[in-house]
Amino acid sequence: MNSLPIETVLPQLKEAIRTNPCTILVAQPGAGKTTQVPLAILQETWLQNQKILMLEPRRLAARAAARYMSKLRGEEVGQTIGYRVKNDSRVGPNTRIEVITEGVLTRMLQTDPALEGVGAVIFDEFHERSLHADLGLALSRQSQTLLREDLRILIMSATIEANSVSAMLDHAPIIQSEGRTYPVVTHYLDAKMTSRIEQVVVTSIQRALQMNEGSLLVFLPGAAEIHRVANNLAALKLGKEIEIAPLYGNLSQEAQDQALAVCSPGHRKVVLATSIAETSLTVEGVTVVIDSGLMRVPRFSPRTGMTRLTTVPVSVASADQRRGRAGRLGPGVCYRLWTETEQRQLPLSSTPEIREADLAPLALELAAWGVPDPASLVWLDPPPAAAYQQARELLVQLGALHEDGGLSAHGKRLASLPLHPRLAHMVLQAIPLELGALACELAVMLSERDFMRAAEGRDADIRTRIEVLWRAAQGEQRADVDFGLCRRIAAEAKVLMQQLGIRPSGNKANASGLLLAFAYPDRVAQRRSTGRFLLSSGRGAVLPELQSLSNERYLVAAELDDNGAESRIYLAAPIQEDELLEAFEDRLLKEQEVIWEQATGSVKARERLRLGAIILKENPLQDPNPDLVLQALISGIQAESLELLPWTRSARQLQQRVMFLHRFDVEWPDMGDANLLASLEDWLGPHLYGLKSKGALGRLNLTSILEEMLTWEQRRWLEEWAPTHIQVPSGSRIPVDYSVSESPALSVRLQEMFGLADTPRIAKGRVPVTLHLLSPAQRPVQVTKDLASFWRDAYFEVKKDLKGRYPKHYWPDDPMAAMPTNRAKPRS
The missing domain is CATH 3.40.50.300 (P-loop containing nucleotide triphosphate hydrolases)
Structure with missing residues (x-):
């Protein structure tokens, strides 16, 4: 050797x-x-x-x-x-x-x-x-x-x-x-891939078989792509001497051994593998590597609390590992299905799983180890704080941890099982209900990939998988089912049952929803419309194709993604309302909701039974708390503005008069709309008890309520300093317009002001009113704050115009000596 x-x-x-x-x-x-x-x-x-x-x-x-x-x-x-x-x-x-x-x-x-x-x-x-x-x-x-x-x-x-x-x-x-590798010639694509990855891989395999000797190792992101490529190659009829061998983690041991074994003499092998073949394993006879440049990794989202498999580009380190498999036995060739430009954009190394994984299993292991705080240990990359905190919260919800982070007795049992804490909790909860066998099957099934995932438009009902699993155990096979994976799931479930002392039970697949609710309390879903659901976590979810579960009132989603506004549901089971009420009795929140309903213009009081974001029951509340009704009414007014109140001319004028005085003295209350809205509870609240609707608000005397905001002295001074009317020389009482607080106005016919030398003043003589002098037809002819100047300078020009338009009216040459009148001419 x-x-x-x-x-x-x-x-x-x-x-x-x-x-x-x-x-x-x-x-x-x-x-x-x-x-x-x-x-x-x-x-x-x-x-x-x-x-x-x-x-x-x-x-x-x-x-x-x-x-x-x-x-x-x-x-x-x-x-x-x-x-x-x-x-x-x-x-x-x-x-x-x-x-x-x-x-x-x-x-x-x-x-x-x-x-x-x-x-x-x-x-x-x-x-x-x-x-x-x-x-x-x-x-x-x-x-x-x-x-x-x-x-x-x-x-x-x-x-x-x-x-x-x-x-x-x-x-x-x-x-x-140093390793012992032979030189490997590397080929890149000339242009970025635009076709489906399977098509490009099949074409590359055909070319590589024609141009090279030896066996091929083809890297694909997952089992689904492997099966599609294998089916396409089988349709091409490459010849009996070409053996197609899948290689991925969920294959049976026999199939894995076959992929690694030496070919028969005169035969060549095309091994279709995931990243499982990057390291450690030696695939015999390989001289050619075809690399899709993709890998599938789990990504956990702290935002949604869900993990999804994501297809990502490989790192430079992984790509080099893959290429090196072609140079183990002699000079080799590597076909990289990306461009050299894309190669320069690849990350140098893969992201450590601890940065992007669901940390609930890690948090449970650390609690069982006796160090709930990961900072107690030495890490190359410490667990991210947000994901770890979310994991702790889930474990508290499952009863595995106490609020202080200590491991509970239930948590010790969860940690002893080779399952995710969610699934371990489900199994333990199922045993007293005599559903332990079904829970074990579900737990193992959910720990593996979906054995029906290759089927397009598949039904998301997990009960279908349970029935397929049972039939597969009896030898029944289907083209759209990975029979080998079914057998392995059944075997692992049997081992788990033996570990827990659970006996196999009869057909209880309809209890799947209840069991899933124990594992995924945050994924109980209530139908909003056909195929659309609201999760108890508050997130939306959808069954994109119309199927058997689309009109179920309640579901539990075991697998879903976190893309977009609504998560797509891949696996779920229905659950009945009475099952939810019993299973989550200690988690249901009874609440009284008293809100302003804009559509009806009234306060609505309801009693609700809630599981997270889901409302299970809702009934009218007959005798709501008066303080809650008050708050709802105030919220309604704040939402719809002060116009919801019964403003009369008198009330609005009072508000404006006080705001005019507030400009000069902050001791006068601020009755501006913004402040009135902000302080509704103080000035209006005491008058709202017993009222529940817009109609009832109409009974309020807003003028009297606003007057209560003034002191006794201010009420006495109000008429003197900001009078509602001013008596003009003709004897008429003319209302003062305070709508522009910095410049109160008096609109009066010019003839009624004859004989008055100076502009009327308010606010203890500090502010001249703005005179809008009108024609006999009540049209403005002059605006002034200096009446004396008007008589002296502008009156004679105005007189010429008015005398021509209103010849029957009285237009004296000396307005200061003339008699004021509210008629066409003064009385004799």
Whole structure:
């Protein structure tokens, strides 16, 4: 066997591990780190016959690594080398190296924080920065610091920011190893892709098969694209010598092994894979890589509390890892389905999952660990505060945490189950209702991808999936169903039932909505119109196609996105109102709502039973609290303006007169509309008790109410300083117009002012009124604040005009000596 590049640094690496609690190994793809390093340190004296745990980010990689190392020792898996992954393990009493997935490490640490019997923990492919890897490292590091000074931690990766990881681990030494890769010729597209990705991939596969030897490894974002490409290739009839092999996480172990196996002589393989094949795995015989440049990652939105899978461009580091798979055995070729310009725009590395994931499982694990505050641990990237707080709030809502953040007894049970806290809560709530078997099936199903997702226009009813799952267990198959995934879900659900002591039960699929409500209380939905719903969280949701659930009164949405104003519902089940009332009895909010209803112009009082934003019941409130009615009435007036009040000419004039005086003396109240609106409760509130409508407001005497805002002295001075009328020389009492507060006006016929030398004044003589002198036809002929000047200068020109238009009227040559009149001519 040829030597591997890692062998040249193994002495240096073993010495670093022996003398340091933490070590970092940066080894390029093909160096052999995954299979050689654990075997190399197995006989080190410091290990003292303890176990080595090596973490792999994926189940497929864990199984493959254990098999290969066992093969090197000429043993079966489960002897010296074994593996533990979710619902599958091959270990024995003599197993010294356990290859495990990251979630398994978390469970082991929670059970035994000191990791007794374990001498080293290896984090392989740490650059992928999964949430479990970050959590596992944080917990292992604290265990090492507080309980196990002899425990060794080794971080291994091909592309990692080694210096930042070293700094986090108290300047752990960094060992570098070059890989062994052959040159790879890289081709880019000439122009940006505009067709569907599947079409471009199929065309690229055809061209690559014609122009190159060896097998092909094709990277696609997800299982749906893999199936579409596989179907298109099958239709092309490429020949019996071309084997099409899908490779993704939810495939059966047999199908995964087939994708990794060596081809039959004279055959070539086209492996259609997700990012699962980027690292750790060796796909035999590959000389050509076709990279779509896309990957599917979960994105959690603190705004909506929902996680959705998003297709994003790969990073430069991931693209280089993928390309390197073509150069493992000899010179290779990589076809990148993007342009060189797009290549320069790619992010250098992928975003760590902890920054964009649902942190509810992390928050529960930390509470179970005894450190609800993540700042107590050392992180490469600490959990984002907003997402972590939202996770804590969800756990409190599920009863897993006390208000102070401490773990409840129910939370301890949730943490013991290998499920998301929502789903674990659902299962535990279902057991007393004798619905535990259905809850286990739902929990496992919701932890996996939808096995009917490839079907276009699929029904969102999760009960359909339950029935398909049951029929699949009896051997029934359908073209639009992933039968292998169905079998695996059924097997995992059975394991979970055995763990909880639950017996299989009969057909109870109609209880799915009730169970989902336990897991997703924030996603109970009430129909607003056909296919449109309001979630209890306050967000809108929609079933875009007309289907069986579109007219259900209530739903629980198990899966939906957070795009746009309304989330699209992918999976849901109906729930009955009586089930909601019983299941959420302790969470229902009884409230009295007393509001102003603009349409009817009245106060409406209702009693409501509410679950979050959803109103389950609503009835008229017969005897509402008078203070609430008052507040509603005031809110209505404020919303619709003071015009809702019964303003008379007298009331409006009083307001204007007081505002005129307020300009000169702030001791006079501010009766401007803005201030009256702002202070409604003070000046109008006492008069509104017992009133509920616009019609009832009409009974108010607004003049008297406004007068109450004046002191006794102000009421006495008001008529003297801001009179309603002024008596002019003709004897007429003319009303003063205060609508322009800075310039009160008197509109009077010119003839009635004969003999008056000076302009009338108000406000204790400080303000001359503005005289609007009128013709006999009540039309303005002059506006002045200086009557004496008018008589002296302008009167004679005005007289000429008026005498010509009104010859029968009295137009004296000397207005100061003339007799004022309110008639055409003064009486004799």
